[in-house]
Amino acid sequence: MAKSNDNGFHSITWExxxxxVIDQTFLPSREIYTNLNTTGQVxxxxxxxxxxxxxxxxxxxAYGLYLGARDIRESGFESFYLEIERLKEYLExxxxxxxxxxxxxxxxxxxxxxxxxxxxxxxxxxxxxxxxTIHDEDERLCKSIGENGLEIVxxxxxxxxxxxxxxxxxxxxxxxxxxxxxxxxxxxVKTVWVDETRPLLQGARLTAWELKKEExxxxxxxxxxxGFLMQQGLVDLVIVGAxxxxxxxxxxxxxxxxxxxVLANAHDIPFYVAAPYSTIDLxxxxxxxxxxxxxxxxxxxxxxxxxxxxxxxxxxxxxxxVTPQHLITGFITDNGLIRPDYKKNLGNFSSRxxxxxx
Amino acid sequence: MAKSNDNGFHSITWExxxxxVIDQTFLPSREIYTNLNTTGQVxxxxxxxxxxxxxxxxxxxAYGLYLGARDIRESGFESFYLEIERLKEYLExxxxxxxxxxxxxxxxxxxxxxxxxxxxxxxxxxxxxxxxTIHDEDERLCKSIGENGLEIVxxxxxxxxxxxxxxxxxxxxxxxxxxxxxxxxxxxVKTVWVDETRPLLQGARLTAWELKKEExxxxxxxxxxxGFLMQQGLVDLVIVGAxxxxxxxxxxxxxxxxxxxVLANAHDIPFYVAAPYSTIDLxxxxxxxxxxxxxxxxxxxxxxxxxxxxxxxxxxxxxxxVTPQHLITGFITDNGLIRPDYKKNLGNFSSRxxxxxx
Numbered sequence: 001m002a003k004s005n006d007n008g009f010h011s012i013t014w015e016x017x018x019x020x021v022i023d024q025t026f027l028p029s030r031e032i033y034t035n036l037n038t039t040g041q042v043x044x045x046x047x048x049x050x051x052x053x054x055x056x057x058x059x060x061x062a063y064g065l066y067l068g069a070r071d072i073r074e075s076g077f078e079s080f081y082l083e084i085e086r087l088k089e090y091l092e093x094x095x096x097x098x099x100x101x102x103x104x105x106x107x108x109x110x111x112x113x114x115x116x117x118x119x120x121x122x123x124x125x126x127x128x129x130x131x132x133t134i135h136d137e138d139e140r141l142c143k144s145i146g147e148n149g150l151e152i153v154x155x156x157x158x159x160x161x162x163x164x165x166x167x168x169x170x171x172x173x174x175x176x177x178x179x180x181x182x183x184x185x186x187x188x189v190k191t192v193w194v195d196e197t198r199p200l201l202q203g204a205r206l207t208a209w210e211l212k213k214e215e216x217x218x219x220x221x222x223x224x225x226x227g228f229l230m231q232q233g234l235v236d237l238v239i240v241g242a243x244x245x246x247x248x249x250x251x252x253x254x255x256x257x258x259x260x261x262v263l264a265n266a267h268d269i270p271f272y273v274a275a276p277y278s279t280i281d282l283x284x285x286x287x288x289x290x291x292x293x294x295x296x297x298x299x300x301x302x303x304x305x306x307x308x309x310x311x312x313x314x315x316x317x318x319x320x321x322v323t324p325q326h327l328i329t330g331f332i333t334d335n336g337l338i339r340p341d342y343k344k345n346l347g348n349f350s351s352r353x354x355x356x357x358x
Numbered sequence: 359m360a361k362s363n364d365n366g367f368h369s370i371t372w373e374x375x376x377x378x379v380i381d382q383t384f385l386p387s388r389e390i391y392t393n394l395n396t397t398g399q400v401x402x403x404x405x406x407x408x409x410x411x412x413x414x415x416x417x418x419x420a421y422g423l424y425l426g427a428r429d430i431r432e433s434g435f436e437s438f439y440l441e442i443e444r445l446k447e448y449l450e451x452x453x454x455x456x457x458x459x460x461x462x463x464x465x466x467x468x469x470x471x472x473x474x475x476x477x478x479x480x481x482x483x484x485x486x487x488x489x490x491t492i493h494d495e496d497e498r499l500c501k502s503i504g505e506n507g508l509e510i511v512x513x514x515x516x517x518x519x520x521x522x523x524x525x526x527x528x529x530x531x532x533x534x535x536x537x538x539x540x541x542x543x544x545x546x547v548k549t550v551w552v553d554e555t556r557p558l559l560q561g562a563r564l565t566a567w568e569l570k571k572e573e574x575x576x577x578x579x580x581x582x583x584x585g586f587l588m589q590q591g592l593v594d595l596v597i598v599g600a601x602x603x604x605x606x607x608x609x610x611x612x613x614x615x616x617x618x619x620v621l622a623n624a625h626d627i628p629f630y631v632a633a634p635y636s637t638i639d640l641x642x643x644x645x646x647x648x649x650x651x652x653x654x655x656x657x658x659x660x661x662x663x664x665x666x667x668x669x670x671x672x673x674x675x676x677x678x679x680v681t682p683q684h685l686i687t688g689f690i691t692d693n694g695l696i697r698p699d700y701k702k703n704l705g706n707f708s709s710r711x712x713x714x715x716x
Contacts, residue, residue: 224614256582
């Protein structure tokens, strides 16, 4: 269960009795690690984006459930399970859009149910083991995503990506970032266009930081520069991650993803979504049913402590948007490349995992 | 020649022997006015965007030419004119994309040529008078633009705008902002979506500041949120300004304008450009010939003094993009609304002004 990372840093590690995460709100200027000892601390870390990225949130939440579970004093299964359900709902409230969070917690709930005859202390161990399994699986999944994405990257590729989908957002390698990382190892990457991803600047702060560490050639741009680059023929493909994929392929991801999908479509540029299977939510027919988290206005009006807008104004700050399936060229998953018809092909692909979901 | 402004502030005023401008780099937190006494100070103010907005730049440059001219000690016309040409080229180097700057300076040169028989001291007065005429005309033009734009604003309008095109960017009223201002007076504006306009945040800092002063309802968004709003049916029309319009209608404006034009087109939302005639450059056949200014990387990697990206990375920071004419629903000008065919209609429209251009 090696969690060491080629990048020389660990975004999430389990250390015997607590979770240790890199606090992403301090990047890129400072590399600070934080220990999380309680469910509440994990909730706060997810809410305030110390831990972020759909897969990383799922992993952290799974450990977060264990951190709460180990302190439960109930001895009967029913009352123990009731407490666990309460912890689960609490953790789910930290980021409503990312389905991996729900997926990871549901998987633990299903596993507990399957062992309801066991002692409470054993159940607690099972929760921790399941969290660790989710963690390990994610690393393998991310590696597969990167390898499976190689075929869609042309030589001398100019790749545009959005937000952060790297090792920081996952256990290792990342999702969209994993494709870039693996393509770079094969000398296929000419340059990566990293958009800054306002308001929280995950591109400028985190993706730029990871690419620099990996010595992958890149240039930072503002989010508004994407269309101009495409118009000039400077983008060969766009690869983004996903927070939730509906059964028909509609995809929720960081705000601005939809802009890029429309722009790519207008310029006949391939637009790919890279994601592990836990991001696919077959219970949701299409994107209209995906809840969109609206975040604090201060994310837009302040950068750090600096006010960049007049005081007391109205702000609209949705954290995600939904890209309709017809704008997506393909999904790069751990199980291979998925092309349209998504309604048919996403269902087939994830059917083996459906039993793990609620 | 009243320069007083309904907004309670003056972006540019000529005060007997010097230019006084509001230093826009301090907005919205502080309202600081700066006196400019030399051509060099005007150049620096334009270069560093203390004065910005295509029309305002033209006005400031015109006064800037006078500030240099009045100190010229040559007594013969030829040597005087040579010195003026040197000043003109210097001022033009401050912002290469905005055509108003060249237009204003060319207009002064033409006027000087027409009075070459006059005394040098008289010529200096003529330069100042021409600058003041350009200033006054701009105010009238901006008012006409606002009035002429009324017909394209529906009732209960949700208008999306980009960058700053208000009184700060002109002598008064603005261009795209003037349409919003006049529509608001007619109670036609439900809300204005103001995108922040990275990297220099003219939307968040300046347009939000002007709208707040005018008590026009608005909400601030990140640049990436535009597509999502359009997808949700929350945008009725887009109005932007222009830095240079080619003879065929291709329009250079603040980076991100092209993104909005593509998005508006994909959602069947009208996309208008509001600009005075001095923005139309009939000498340029199409957008390909418009020079695009690339600005300092620190505009993207720093906000104020705060570093928001890793140190020593590559950045691509074009200040403008070019929106092709087929994405533009119409031009709102002081001479009325111009619809396609632009190649034909822009030429007709500005023919009366061609004599003023070089």
